[in-house]
Structures are given as C-alpha cells and as structure tokens.
Amino acid sequence: MSAADLIIGLVLTLLVVAVLAGVATYNRLVRSRNRVREAWSGVDVQLRRRASLVPNLVESVRGYVAHERGVFEEVTRARGALQQAGGAAAAASANNALSQALGHLFAVVENYPTLRASENLTALQRELSDVEEKVAFARQFYNRNVLDYNTRIETFPGVLVASNLGFAAAEFFETGDEGRAEVTVSFAPAQAPRPRPEDAPPSASPPA
Amino acid sequence: MPEPSQPVLVYDRVAANRRATRRLLALFTVLILPFVAGLIPLLTPVIYFGVLLPALGGAAFDRIQSTVEGTVLMFATTATLVLLVVLVAGIAVAWLELEQATRLVLRLTRARPISPEDEPELWRAVENLSLAAGLPTPKVYVIESRDPNAFAVGLDPEHAAVVVTRGLLGLLDRRGLYGVIAHELSHIGNQDTRLNTVLAAVLAVLRLPLGLLTRLNRNPLVIKGCLFLSGLMAVIAAMSVLAILAEIALALWFFSGEVRDFLAATTRGKVAGFVLIGMMIFYGPLFMGSPFYVLFGAQRCGRRVSGAVSRQREFLADADAILLTRDPEGLALALVKVGAASGAAMNLPRAAAHLFLVEPLRPETGWWDRGVASHPPLEERVAVLARMGSGISPEALHAAQIAGVTFRLEAPRARGSERDRSQRPVADADARSRDAGVGALGVTVEPAEKPTAPPERIGGPRSPSEPATPLLFSAGVVSYIRVGERSAVLYERPDSASAVQARLATGTVLALRGVVGDFIWVETSQGIAGYLPRSTPVSWGTE
Numbered sequence: 001m002s003a004a005d006l007i008i009g010l011v012l013t014l015l016v017v018a019v020l021a022g023v024a025t026y027n028r029l030v031r032s033r034n035r036v037r038e039a040w041s042g043v044d045v046q047l048r049r050r051a052s053l054v055p056n057l058v059e060s061v062r063g064y065v066a067h068e069r070g071v072f073e074e075v076t077r078a079r080g081a082l083q084q085a086g087g088a089a090a091a092a093s094a095n096n097a098l099s100q101a102l103g104h105l106f107a108v109v110e111n112y113p114t115l116r117a118s119e120n121l122t123a124l125q126r127e128l129s130d131v132e133e134k135v136a137f138a139r140q141f142y143n144r145n146v147l148d149y150n151t152r153i154e155t156f157p158g159v160l161v162a163s164n165l166g167f168a169a170a171e172f173f174e175t176g177d178e179g180r181a182e183v184t185v186s187f188a189p190a191q192a193p194r195p196r197p198e199d200a201p202p203s204a205s206p207p208a
Numbered sequence: 209m210p211e212p213s214q215p216v217l218v219y220d221r222v223a224a225n226r227r228a229t230r231r232l233l234a235l236f237t238v239l240i241l242p243f244v245a246g247l248i249p250l251l252t253p254v255i256y257f258g259v260l261l262p263a264l265g266g267a268a269f270d271r272i273q274s275t276v277e278g279t280v281l282m283f284a285t286t287a288t289l290v291l292l293v294v295l296v297a298g299i300a301v302a303w304l305e306l307e308q309a310t311r312l313v314l315r316l317t318r319a320r321p322i323s324p325e326d327e328p329e330l331w332r333a334v335e336n337l338s339l340a341a342g343l344p345t346p347k348v349y350v351i352e353s354r355d356p357n358a359f360a361v362g363l364d365p366e367h368a369a370v371v372v373t374r375g376l377l378g379l380l381d382r383r384g385l386y387g388v389i390a391h392e393l394s395h396i397g398n399q400d401t402r403l404n405t406v407l408a409a410v411l412a413v414l415r416l417p418l419g420l421l422t423r424l425n426r427n428p429l430v431i432k433g434c435l436f437l438s439g440l441m442a443v444i445a446a447m448s449v450l451a452i453l454a455e456i457a458l459a460l461w462f463f464s465g466e467v468r469d470f471l472a473a474t475t476r477g478k479v480a481g482f483v484l485i486g487m488m489i490f491y492g493p494l495f496m497g498s499p500f501y502v503l504f505g506a507q508r509c510g511r512r513v514s515g516a517v518s519r520q521r522e523f524l525a526d527a528d529a530i531l532l533t534r535d536p537e538g539l540a541l542a543l544v545k546v547g548a549a550s551g552a553a554m555n556l557p558r559a560a561a562h563l564f565l566v567e568p569l570r571p572e573t574g575w576w577d578r579g580v581a582s583h584p585p586l587e588e589r590v591a592v593l594a595r596m597g598s599g600i601s602p603e604a605l606h607a608a609q610i611a612g613v614t615f616r617l618e619a620p621r622a623r624g625s626e627r628d629r630s631q632r633p634v635a636d637a638d639a640r641s642r643d644a645g646v647g648a649l650g651v652t653v654e655p656a657e658k659p660t661a662p663p664e665r666i667g668g669p670r671s672p673s674e675p676a677t678p679l680l681f682s683a684g685v686v687s688y689i690r691v692g693e694r695s696a697v698l699y700e701r702p703d704s705a706s707a708v709q710a711r712l713a714t715g716t717v718l719a720l721r722g723v724v725g726d727f728i729w730v731e732t733s734q735g736i737a738g739y740l741p742r743s744t745p746v747s748w749g750t751e
Contacts, residue, residue: 133336138339
C-alpha cells in the first residue's frame with residue numbers, strides 16, 4: 001500500500017466520521033427543538049385557559065360596576081392581545097399586561113362588598129389563580145428546555161450545525177418584575193440566563 | 209451537621225449522580241456473573257445424573273466418558289444446560305416481579321386512589337408540579353396511615369402513581385408538600401421507579417436459592433447449619449486456591465521438562481493437561497465456594513449495591529425536586545419533620561423499602577446496615593439541601609423537629625379537626641402512641657407514673673421567646689435529649705411557676721416523653737419525670 005493510498009484512506013475515514021458526527025449533532029438539535037415546542041404547547045394551553053376565563057369574569061362584574069368602563073376595556077384589550085400574541089416573548093408581555101389589567105379590575109371590585117362576596121366571582125377568582133399558578137409551573141418547564149436548546153446551539157459542536165441549518169435561539173418566557181423577584185429569593189444560582197434583547201429573534205417559537 | 213463534599217449547583221449534582229449510578233449498575237453486573245457461575249457446580253450433578261444419564265443410557269454414557277474429548281464434551285453440555293436452566297428461571301422470576309411490583313406494592317400498603325375533590329390541595333400540587341416537570345399527571349393514591357411518608361411507583365411515566373400517607377398530609381404545610389411531591393415526581397421523571405423495580409427484581413432472583421431452601425425446610429437450625437457449612441467450604445476453597453497455585457508452581461519448576469514433554473506430545477495430553485489444571489484452579493474452589501455465595505453472599509452484596517444505587521437516586525431526586533420548586537428549604541424542613549415524626553416501622557417487604565421518601569423500616573445504625581439502607585441518612589440529605597439554597601436557620605430546623613416530634617407523640621385519633629386535637633390530654637396521647645407501636649423510639653427508661661399535673665394542651669400557642677440557641681441537629685427518630693451549655697431546671701408541671709423538680713447539669717441525658725405546649729416532657733435516668741422549657745439549650749439525639 002503506497003503512502004498516497006494511506007492518506008486517501010485516512011481522509012475518507014475522517015470524512016465519514018465527520019459526517020456521522022454531524023448527523024448525530026443535527027438529530028440532537030432537532031430533538032431538543034421539538035422538546036422546546038412541546039413545552040411551549042404546555043404553556044400555551046394554560047394561557048388559553050386563562051384568556052377564556054376573562055369573558056366570564058367580565059360578565060359577572062359588569063352588572064355591578066357598569067360605569068367603570070376603562071377597566072373593562074383594558075381587560076378586554078389585554079385578553080385580545082394575549083390571544084393574538086405569537087411567540088414566547090410577546091405572549092409573556094401580553095400575559096403580564098393581562099395580569100395588570102386584572103389587578104385594576106380586582107382593585108375596583110374591592111370597593112363593592114356585595115360583589116366581593118358573590119359566590120360566582122370567588123369561584124372564578126379561585127380558578128384564575130389556579131391557572132396563573134399553572135402558567136408559572138409550565139413556564140418553568142418551557143424555560144428549562146429553552147435553556148438546554150439555546151446552550152446546545154451556542155456551544156460546540158452544535159454551533160457548527162445550527163448556524164448552517166438555520167437553528168435560531170428560542171425565546172424565554174419571562175414574567176414581570178414582581179414574579180422574578182419572588183423566584184430569585186428562593187434559588188439564586190440556577191436562574192436562567194436572560195438573552196440580551198437585541199439578540200432575540202422576532203419570532204418566538206423556533207423556526208421550522 | 210456533616211459537611212458533604214459534593215457539587216452544590218443543581219445541574220452538576222444531576223450529572224454527578226448519573227455517573228455514579230452507571231458505575232454502580234456495572235458493579236451489579238459483575239456481581240451477577242459469579243452467581244450464575246456458582247450455580248453451575250451446584251446444579252451439575254442434577255443435570256449429569258438426572259438428565260444426561262437417563263437420556264443417553266448407561267452404555268453410551270460410559271463410552272463417551274471413556275475418552276478425554278468425551279468427558280470434556282459432557283462437561284460442556286452439562287454446563288450449557290445448567291446455564292440455560294438458570295437463565296430461564298432467573299428471567300422468569302425477574303419478569304414476574306416486574307409485572308407484579310407496582311400492583312403488589314399498592315396492595316401491600318393498602319393505597320387508595322383519590323379524585324381531585326377528595327384532596328384538592330394534594331391534587332393541585334401533583335398537577336402543577338407535573339406541568340413543571342413536563343410529565344403526564346400521575347395517578348394519586350393515599351394510604352390511611354399516620355406514619356408520614358410518600359413514594360412513587362410505575363414502570364414508566366405514563367403509568368406512574370404518586371402515593372402519600374394521611375400522616376404526611378396532616379404533618380406538612382403547602383411548601384413541604386410541594387417539596388415532597390416534587391421529589392416523588394423527580395423519581396418518576398428520572399425513571400427511578402423503573403430502575404428500582406428492576407433492582408428489586410434482580411434482588412428477588414439473587415434471593416431465590418435461599419428462598420427455596422427456607423421453603424423446603426423451615427427449621428432455622430438447618431439454615432444456620434447450611435450457612436456454617438457453606439462458609440467453612442468457602443474458607444477451605446480460598447485456602448486451597450493458594451495451595452494449588454503454589455503446588456503447580458513448584459511442580460512446574462521441578463519437572464518442567466517432563467511436564468512440557470507430556471503436554472506437548474499428543475493432542476490428548478494437551479487437552480488433559482488443560483482440563484486438569486483448569487479443574488484444579490477454577491472448578492474445585494468454585495465447587496467448594498459456590499454454595500456460600502449462591503445462598504448468602506450474592507444477595508447480601510446485591511442488597512449493598514442496590515442500596516448504594518438507591519441512595520444515589522435519592523440525592524438526585526432531591527436535587528431535581530429543587531429544580532422544580534426552587535425551594536431547598538421547603539423540602540429540607542419537610543424531611544426534618546417527617547424524620548422526627550416517623551415512629552413505628554411500616555408493614556412492608558424489604559424489597560419495597562427503597563421506593564419511599566424516607567426509610568420506612570426500622571432505622572439501622574451498624575456500618576453494614578448503613579450500607580444496606582436504601583436511603584442516605586436524613587442529616588446528609590438535609591445538609592446537601594441546605595447548601596443548595598442559602599442555608600437553613602437552626603431556629604427553623606428546631607421548629608420543624610418539634611413539629612415532627614409533636615406529631616409523632618399525638619394519638620392516632622388526632623386526625624380530626626384542629627380543635628379536637630388541642631382538647632386531648634397529654635397522658636392519653638402518650639399511652640395511645642405507645643399502644644400504636646411507637647415503642648420503637650428507643651426510650652430505655654421504664655415508663656414512670658403519669659404526671660400528676662392537670663393535663664395540658666398539645667400544640668398550644670408558641671411563646672414569643674422562641675429558642676435562639678443553635679442546636680445540634682439530627683434528623684433521625686429523636687429519642688433522647690442532652691442538656692446544653694447551661695444547666696437546666698426541671699419543672700413539676702408545664703408551667704415555669706410550678707415547683708422545681710430538679711436542677712440538671714450540662715450534659716445530662718434525658719429520655720424524651722413528649723411535647724406539651726412550650727415545654728418538653730422528659731424523664732431523667734433516675735426516673736424523675738418533669739417539664740423542660742423549650743427555650744432550654746438542648747441537643748437532640750437518636751438511638
């Protein structure tokens with residue numbers, strides 16, 4: 001066997017190994033991206049549940065405080081925004097806006113003792129707080145998957161495949177400031193790193 | 209508090225635990241191989257005379273045996289047949305175990321499935337944390353037992369179940385419940401439930417020979433005799449290996465020329481030489497030593513390895529649970545409470561012990577038993593959790609321990625309303641808990657007369673002066689306390705205005721009898737019962 005044969009053989013072997021490694025990396029990235037999507041659907045279900053509770057809530061309050069127009073409009077607008085929001089970052093900010101609007105609504109309700117005691121309203125409030133809790137827990141799972149996925153596409157060897165085959169970083173679903181503070185208190189070291197705003201791509205769900 | 213030198217960040221701990229588990233599983237495989245090899249000489253006579261001789265007929269058997277090749281062939285056939293029998297039997301037993309494990313454990317513990325309406329708080333915890341873990345919501349079961357504990361079963365996440373006892377629901381607040389449920393869900397997510405079931409199945413296979421022996425003869429003397437004989441044989445075997453090796457070396461040295469010539473001369477000589485040496489070095493000692501290993505050694509070692517795997521998985525589940533709740537303190541305090549409140553051992557087969565949140569069987573303290581235990585010591589788990597978060601204050605630990613001890617010493621009846629609980633006299637509570645088998649406390653003092661003091665209420669309001677002194681911490685079953693740095697006063701009644709029974713020097717050991725409001729009910733070694741204010745600096749001990 002001549003030296004040339006040996007070199008050709010070596011190069012071919014290296015090529016095959018490289019291709020196999022590339023395929024494995026690609027498959028891992030796809031798996032990871034699919035996990036992010038699945039996790040997002042978990043958040044999405046809860047967000048939809050939350051949005052669907054709003055009309056009932058508005059109905060049960062409207063009879064008592066019809067004159068507080070601004071509040072109702074704010075809530076309805078926030079709900080619409082949440083339903084139309086595409087992507088994690090947009091959905092997160094819409095969700096925070098809805099939380100704020102609902103906060104205003106409940107502040108108004110506080111002034112009406114009869115309304116506050118209404119059984120219908122307390123049931124709705126309980127359900128709403130349940131959904132909010134579930135959003136928070138589903139968000140946690142989603143963010144963990146995003147963290148895993150983003151780390152994969154930013155580290156070697158994933159970065160080689162990702163940059164060439166269009167794997168874009170996924171967005172985190174972030175809560176408002178008050179929620180963040182609550183989480184930081186109990187467990188500081190494991191906070192997910194936040195992507196810089198200028199890095200975030202416009203679309204939330206990872207590109208196909 | 210022990211200072212474990214393990215990685216502190218959750219992600220690192222998960223990775224480290226995974227590696228350790230893989231190593232231990234490899235060790236298990238190594239353990240199984242000599243077990244199967246050891247069964248070969250034990251079963252060989254059975255196959256030899258029970259199967260081959262009748263099947264071939266005496267004449268053919270003798271003809272084959274008369275040549276060296278024939279003998280080797282016969283031996284190989286026998287060994288193969290034995291191997292097949294062992295493998296088929298082992299796989300069958302392991303399969304049955306796997307199939308039955310989940311149902312068996314649920315039945316043995318009398319777990320009852322619940323609906324969301326029965327226990328809304330519990331259900332919500334399971335539902336929410338499943339969302340956070342990305343798991344399908346498992347089925348939820350409750351055991352009507354006062355001993356606080358929890359476990360998860362199921363071969364895969366789709367068919368998993370989380371089981372908690374009634375005692376756990378009564379003992380823990382929401383934070384603690386979330387921590388415990390997150391721990392159990394992590395077991396499901398990491399597929400520890402499956403790993404545990406597989407380990408239990410392997411253990412069942414390893415225990416099979418001894419199980420058969422005890423089934424055949426229930427006389428404990430026979431078992432002990434077998435243990436002694438097989439142990440003796442094993443020792444002789446070990447010594448004979450050395451002797452044989454030395455002999456061979458000597459023989460080869462003296463007669464090297466002739467031996468080599470004989471061995472090299474004919475094919476027959478070659479084969480005979482190898483078989484002879486092989487038999488002497490390998491087969492003889494194996495034959496002698498195998499009964500001991502097969503009957504007793506393998507399952508002992510198996511329990512150690514499965515205990516080690518299971519202990520690793522507990523740390524992993526703790527770490528993962530924190531990933532879900534982000535509240536190390538919640539789980540740590542829950543563990544302390546559960547540890548302090550666990551009294552009597554649960555009625556369980558040993559094979560199921562590793563499923564639980566904390567060791568459900570009697571706490572064992574010997575070095576061997578610690579190695580066999582399915583759970584790491586609670587102190588260690590709590591210490592690791594404390595290091596994951598920002599630490600836990602001694603006051604919080606103390607309060608959790610008191611809560612657990614109080615819960616344990618309350619009567620089983622106290623499951624009712626809060627008001628009901630506070631109405632019950634202490635003496636009654638103590639008698640009842642002793643009836644309920646909480647004698648496992650390890651309190652060595654003879655029970656003194658019931659206190660003459662008017663019955664006080666348990667769980668009364670806390671005094672504003674919560675103990676601020678750091679306490680030596682232990683999370684096991686608390687059975688005695690030791691007076692701390694300054695001397696203490698023992699009151700006749702749970703009231704600091706009552707008569708002083710005795711003054712106790714630093715270091716005095718007292719048996720723990722109960723907790724009454726802001727006082728700890730104790731008894732000295734002289735049999736003087738009295739009440740110690742909770743604010744007295746004391747350290748808690750387990751026995």
